[in-house]
Amino acid sequence: MRPRPSSPGILVLRQAPLILFAAIVLLFGALAPKFLTADNAINVLIQAVPTAIVAVGMTFVLLTAGVDLSVGAIMFLGGAIAGKLLVGGQPLPLALGAILAVGVAFGALNAVFVTRLRIAPFIVTLALLFIGRGVALTITQTRAMNLPDSFLQLGATRIAGVPLPLMVLGAVVLTAQVVLMHTPFGRQIYAVGNHPANARRAGIRTQRILAAVYIICGFCAALGGILSLAQLGAVSPKFGEAYEFKAIAAAVLGGTSLFGGRGAVFPGTVLGAVLIQSIETGLVILNADPYAYPVVTAAVILIAVLVDSVRNTALSRLTQRRIRVDA
Amino acid sequence: MTSAPAVEFQGIDKNFSGVPVLRAVTFSVAAGRTLGLVGENGAGKSTLMNILGGNLRSDHGRMVLAGQPYAPGHPTDASRRGVAFIHQDLNLFSNLTIAENIFLTSFPRLGGAPWIAQRRLHTRTTQLLHDVGLDLAPDTPVERLSTGECQLVEIARALSVDARLIILDEPTTSLSARETDALFALLRRLQAQGIALIYISHILEHVRQLCHDVVVLRDGAVVAQGTIATFSTAALISAMVGRSLTQLYPTRHGAATGEMALEVKAVSQPGIVRAIDFTVRRGEVVGMFGLMGAGRSELARILFGLEPHASGEISIAGQPLAHADARRRIEHGLAFVSDDRRHDGLCLHASIADNLALVSLRSHARGKFKLIDRTGWQRAISRIREAVRLTAKANDDQPVQTLSGGNQQKVALGKWLLMSPAVLILDEPTRGVDVGAKFDLYQLMLDLADRGSGLLVISSEIEELIGICDRILVMSQGEIRGNFRRTEFNRETLLTAALPRETQT
Numbered sequence: 001m002r003p004r005p006s007s008p009g010i011l012v013l014r015q016a017p018l019i020l021f022a023a024i025v026l027l028f029g030a031l032a033p034k035f036l037t038a039d040n041a042i043n044v045l046i047q048a049v050p051t052a053i054v055a056v057g058m059t060f061v062l063l064t065a066g067v068d069l070s071v072g073a074i075m076f077l078g079g080a081i082a083g084k085l086l087v088g089g090q091p092l093p094l095a096l097g098a099i100l101a102v103g104v105a106f107g108a109l110n111a112v113f114v115t116r117l118r119i120a121p122f123i124v125t126l127a128l129l130f131i132g133r134g135v136a137l138t139i140t141q142t143r144a145m146n147l148p149d150s151f152l153q154l155g156a157t158r159i160a161g162v163p164l165p166l167m168v169l170g171a172v173v174l175t176a177q178v179v180l181m182h183t184p185f186g187r188q189i190y191a192v193g194n195h196p197a198n199a200r201r202a203g204i205r206t207q208r209i210l211a212a213v214y215i216i217c218g219f220c221a222a223l224g225g226i227l228s229l230a231q232l233g234a235v236s237p238k239f240g241e242a243y244e245f246k247a248i249a250a251a252v253l254g255g256t257s258l259f260g261g262r263g264a265v266f267p268g269t270v271l272g273a274v275l276i277q278s279i280e281t282g283l284v285i286l287n288a289d290p291y292a293y294p295v296v297t298a299a300v301i302l303i304a305v306l307v308d309s310v311r312n313t314a315l316s317r318l319t320q321r322r323i324r325v326d327a
Numbered sequence: 328m329t330s331a332p333a334v335e336f337q338g339i340d341k342n343f344s345g346v347p348v349l350r351a352v353t354f355s356v357a358a359g360r361t362l363g364l365v366g367e368n369g370a371g372k373s374t375l376m377n378i379l380g381g382n383l384r385s386d387h388g389r390m391v392l393a394g395q396p397y398a399p400g401h402p403t404d405a406s407r408r409g410v411a412f413i414h415q416d417l418n419l420f421s422n423l424t425i426a427e428n429i430f431l432t433s434f435p436r437l438g439g440a441p442w443i444a445q446r447r448l449h450t451r452t453t454q455l456l457h458d459v460g461l462d463l464a465p466d467t468p469v470e471r472l473s474t475g476e477c478q479l480v481e482i483a484r485a486l487s488v489d490a491r492l493i494i495l496d497e498p499t500t501s502l503s504a505r506e507t508d509a510l511f512a513l514l515r516r517l518q519a520q521g522i523a524l525i526y527i528s529h530i531l532e533h534v535r536q537l538c539h540d541v542v543v544l545r546d547g548a549v550v551a552q553g554t555i556a557t558f559s560t561a562a563l564i565s566a567m568v569g570r571s572l573t574q575l576y577p578t579r580h581g582a583a584t585g586e587m588a589l590e591v592k593a594v595s596q597p598g599i600v601r602a603i604d605f606t607v608r609r610g611e612v613v614g615m616f617g618l619m620g621a622g623r624s625e626l627a628r629i630l631f632g633l634e635p636h637a638s639g640e641i642s643i644a645g646q647p648l649a650h651a652d653a654r655r656r657i658e659h660g661l662a663f664v665s666d667d668r669r670h671d672g673l674c675l676h677a678s679i680a681d682n683l684a685l686v687s688l689r690s691h692a693r694g695k696f697k698l699i700d701r702t703g704w705q706r707a708i709s710r711i712r713e714a715v716r717l718t719a720k721a722n723d724d725q726p727v728q729t730l731s732g733g734n735q736q737k738v739a740l741g742k743w744l745l746m747s748p749a750v751l752i753l754d755e756p757t758r759g760v761d762v763g764a765k766f767d768l769y770q771l772m773l774d775l776a777d778r779g780s781g782l783l784v785i786s787s788e789i790e791e792l793i794g795i796c797d798r799i800l801v802m803s804q805g806e807i808r809g810n811f812r813r814t815e816f817n818r819e820t821l822l823t824a825a826l827p828r829e830t831q832t
Contacts, residue, residue, distance in 0.1 A: 184434040184443060190422055202431055203406060203432045261420075
């Protein structure tokens with residue numbers, strides 16, 4: 001007697017993230033017709049790239065039931081160091097390499113604390129958030145730093161007509177999707193998130209898997225930072241702030257569970273990131289009070305998580321095993 | 328037999344922080360034969376198997392696997408040498424597919440590339456599922472499988488690494504009779520292929536059905552071994568407990584009083600249960616028998632207020648409370664010991680004391696600020712520990728998960744003792760519990776009844792219900808199909824009533 005979920009109610013529940021996305025787009029479209037233009041759609045997509053890339057890395061960590069709060073600090077510290085190098089006359093590739101190196105180094109640091117010293121990921125990455133931001137503020141002396149035009153051009157470059165940021169996002173998402181769904185490493189990440197003790201017993205090297213996801217997340221944060229800097233053209237003391245929130249929110253909106261083992265980069269996390277960006281852009285078009293942005297964004301995320309939790313309860317009830325056939 | 332044994336244990340010793348758990352354990356398992364490993368909980372069976380499976384290392388002694396020295400440092404060493412361990416709480420990942428579970432650490436790959444060869448994964452899994460007689464698609468998510476099907480997936484995984492020795496730890500505890508038969512048929516086929524099996528179980532009847540040889544462990548030492556035919560069941564039990572158990576069930580002194588403890592009238596929930604009608608009086612022990620999936624556990628959860636019901640009335644001690652939540656039902660004197668003590672019955676990481684105090688904690692709150700009266704609390708905990716005969720070795724502040732199954736169940740039951748409930752519902756109270764601890768649990772239940780509680784005991788073991796109950800209700804397909812008095816107890820009648828009928832009304 002296996003549940004065969006097929007009723008329309010269950011279908012609606014399963015597609016809740018997509019339906020929420022459509023609702024938001026239609027709402028903004030109704031309020032501001034400009035929102036539904038192709039230009040705006042491409043604009044939203046490009047604007048969403050940094051969040052999406054950071055969120056892809058975050059998804060890896062969330063799948064193991066961990067969390068990485070240091071992603072925003074990684075972006076800021078990488079940007080600060082790159083800014084110093086560029087202002088000092090160093091070439092662009094070196095600066096980009098430095099940013100990615102900061103990401104991998106911070107990821108590795110997180111990994112060491114989580115896997116070797118067995119400290120809770122929440123505490124480790126929270127500490128590294130403050131350390132990272134503190135060091136970056138010292139480097140920048142809390143002043144904004146303008147980046148050379150060469151950096152801004154990264155964001156404007158097109159390859160075969162496709163904007164570079166979208167190319168990078170495409171490559172990151174494709175790689176992440178293949179790794180998660182079609183490699184032993186990826187499937188083992190899901191196993192570790194589902195039941196760490198069982199994973200160890202099954203012969204999976206769980207510590208190695210955990211270490212890897214934090215390094216991947218650090219790298220993605222750094223890459224997202226580069227693309228964000230290429231849009232902004234400057235490193236401000238607030239650069240990267242609240243990115244941990246946006247990244248976690250994007251993943252959760254896309255259906256990734258905070259308890260590990262459930263979720264996907266595509267379409268899930270990418271959809272979540274685009275949804276968050278749609279809200280921000282929509283509010284800009286509507287000329288809303290800028291201070292209202294975080295309130296609205298947070299409210300939508302809260303609603304999404306609420307819908308998710310209601311959905312899980314309802315799904316488990318609807319797919320409960322039937323003991324007898326009643327009308 | 329001329330060939331080398333599948334595995335030989337030679338003088339295995341193991342200590343946990345100075346306490347000897349295994350003492351000079353020596354025996355061997357022949358290829359193509361099944362060895363039953365029996366003993367009370369805490370006798371050292373799990374420790375020994377964890378050493379064999381590469382999860383633990385012995386302090387002294389050595390193992391010989393198919394004639395070669397064997398000292399695994401990690402579970403992967405064991406599987407590389409053809410040893411597979413199927414744990415009681417199955418080692419599957421519910422979020423992955425059958426194929427992914429089987430090949431999780433040995434995915435077929437495309438040449439030297441890092442990605443999975445999906446087509447080969449599919450064909451190899453199909454073949455393995457065919458071998459174990461499981462008719463499911465390889466990409467079925469494991470969360471959709473029944474426990475019996477999960478067991479077969481575990482065996483398929485063992486076959487995938489070409490295991491020559493398979494350890495099974497209590498494989499039948501959550502299987503239906505039909506699933507058990509299918510499992511045994513498969514295990515016999517594996518024996519015929521020359522695979523050696525070590526079969527751990529408290530269900531001696533199953534050991535007798537399946538095994539050729541038997542080894543009895545007590546307090547970490549081998550106390551008896553030989554071919555199964557040379558042991559009577561009574562001899563096995565007395566070897567396990569170290570004394571002869573003249574009685575498997577305690578004597579019943581009390582009897583039902585006239586006062587109603589639990590009244591259930593026409594309770595229905597579409598798709599789950601229909602028109603459930605019965606009563607339990609104070610001091611009465613009522614059994615509820617049924618096969619797996621008859622709806623007994625679901626009914627228990629409805630009675631306790633964990634699941635909804637569409638119609639009908641439930642009264643506790645004369646008080647109707649149809650749609651009250653579990654918390655209000657507890658206040659009215661209803662208590663529930665779930666069949667899933669790991670998830671529902673206990674806070675595994677919390678201490679014994681915290682678990683025992685959980686239900687009655689508020690009654691120890693004193694003064695204006697409702698602070699907990701530590702001394703009174705402590706006294707109450709010692710009283711329960713004594714009443715449930717919890718092992719003296721454990722400290723109050725030790726996490727419950729370090730206890731054996733029988734002792735865990737005593738804690739799960741013990742937490743209700745302080746409130747002397749009007750009604751106590753027990754779902755499979757002795758599952759996975761050894762013979763000695765079972766007797767203690769039965770005694771405890773009868774004591775509760777003698778002190779005026781009404782008991783509803785849900786079980787799949789006819790024997791134990793016949794042993795301790797005043798009356799047995801039989802459930803099938805979500806309905807009550809029989810109500811038998813003590814004088815009418817008979818295995819065949821009970822089982823016949825429990826069998827599902829072809830057509831449903």
